[in-house]
Amino acid sequence: MRHPLLAIPDAYHAGTPRGITSVCSAHPIVIEAALRIARRLDRPALIEATCNQVNQDGGYTGMTPQDFRDFVHQIARDKGCAEVEIILGGDHLGPNPWKALAPDEAMAKADAMITAYAAAGFTKLHLDTSMGCKGEPAALADEETAARAARLAEIAEAHAPGNPPPVYIIGTEVPVPGGATEALDHLQITTPDAVQKTHAVHRDAFAARGLCDAFARVFGLVVQPGVEFGHSDVIQFAPEKARGLSASLRGLPGLVFEAHSTDYQTEANLAALVEGGFSILKVGPWLTFALREALYGLDAVADILDQTPPQGRLMQAMEDLMQAAPANWEKYYDGTDREKWLQRHFSLSDRIRYYWPDPSARAAVDALLDRLANREIPAPVASQYLPGLGTEDPPCTAREALLKAVETVLARYERAIRPGG
Incomplete structure (x- = not known):
């Protein structure tokens, strides 16, 4: 069975771009609202949990991945949305919750987390290993980031139920979970060269572990298209500034971009993001x-x-x-x-x-x-x-x-x- 999210890059590269809303929240009202809209429009509901929110230790919600899965499906049953196709995603899966630990300890915790997510049936997995742990620089080299991401993908492949097999999001220029923590005037749009390098180092890291089939299911790459928000201000998307970034997708069939922090964008800008290949629109705080x-x-x-x-x-x-x-x-x-x-x-x-x-x-x-x-x-x-x-x-x-x-x-x-x- 082919994962339904793989149709999104197919559509973009066929010249008929469309996207999907990624609902990043554990609030029951938000989840119910997402399910009601999906039912009304006869579309899948993509609902994601972050590494800090839900993990094998409970996260700040107190839920493990299996708990979160049961929580979402119980809401669907209770609210008359049992027929809605639900795609569960895991966001920022990596060592971030434990980055104060030594690298080996933090990655062991990340291994356990992705095992729990994959085994619980989360099929959209964002591999985020870009942050340094104790004694490491704040941002790792792309090659180390990719090696750690491939390690997590290998574990996910081994523990996923497999119908459909999981799809992956990669990226090295990844915003931290929870929103911006620095001044918005320092925002840098991802360069086309960074896209090419990120894709290449992950391809090689996956191949080194014999994961070519899994890499074929990498359908999204996290980039910064020039959108963010602070306490009271919003940087709105400027399509002309991201044209080079969008053009970099031409040589990457099967791939689109994932845009984080799209909260508070205008509707026109959200549509422009999709037209530019930023097909996965993550939203949470706005909800x-x-x-x-x-x-x-x-x-x-x-x-x-x-x-x-x-x-x-x-x-x-x-x-x-x-x-x-x-x-x-x-x-x-x-x-x-x-x-x-x-x-x-x-x-x-x-x-x-x-x-x-x-x-x-x-x-x-x-x-x-x-x-x-x-x-x-x-x-x-x-x-x-x-x-x-x-x-x-x-x-x-x-x-x-x-x-x-x-x-x-x-x-x-x-x-x-x-x-x-």
Whole structure:
């Protein structure tokens, strides 16, 4: 059985580019929204977990790869989406969660992680071994990166169920998981020469391990096309600056590019990315940012329906939680106390997403939804506090408002990934 994702480079090189949205989130509302759109449009749903989020040790979600697979499929069954074709992907699979360890120890952990991902039926595997571990430079030479990636591919081949066999994403110019950590004015578009070298060193590294068949299933290469976002600003795609990068695909049949950090791009730019061969559009923080907007809006709606001005109860609950457990934001947010407060709640990097699984956050959200249970939201109130959802067909329940907030973002991707329909 041929993997369905291999049709994407086929289409691009045949002159009919199309893409796929890669939904990178472990939030159940986001996953349900992705499944609902896939069901409605009769398309596969590509849902990915990152190495920090889900791994053999549980990651920050507490889920192993098998747990995450069961979690996604349970949502599909519970929400009437059991017929949706679900493609599970693993993102940044390599030593990143353990890079403070010595290289041998970190790679042994990476071996165990990709074993767990492959055995659980994840069939889109992003091999990311570009980072240095203890005692190594921050970024490794391409040849070492490729050798470590081939090592992980060999393990995946041995442990994957095999129907269909896994497909792979490679790359050496890989953004770190979780978003930008440096100034956006230093953004460098990947050069065509870097593409050629990356492809060649990985081809040779796979061949050295007898993995030519697996390398034939390398269908995507991570590059930087010139898109990124920070706390409050977005670098929008400029197609003219990436023409040389797009042209480098001409000599690489069977390959397209994977674009990370496409969050907050305009719909026109998302379509332009697909036209340029950046066919795999990864999105994550934008989805949970939209979800957070809707949750804060619903918190205000609940007070309005109780005939009181908005009290900000949910925001205060999340502020208390983030202050009590700052590990997920304090290394990434800086400035004055006021600036850090704004970033905690409104940064486009949306590091508040790490806190929604916490029991106290879940209790606060459950309390909010209980306040709004069986209460319709009048259209003028929705227009005021849920403005992104529109007024022509406003959601009538709180839960629908959350789903619609995420689906509104995903719909932009769905229209963009098939230019011209």
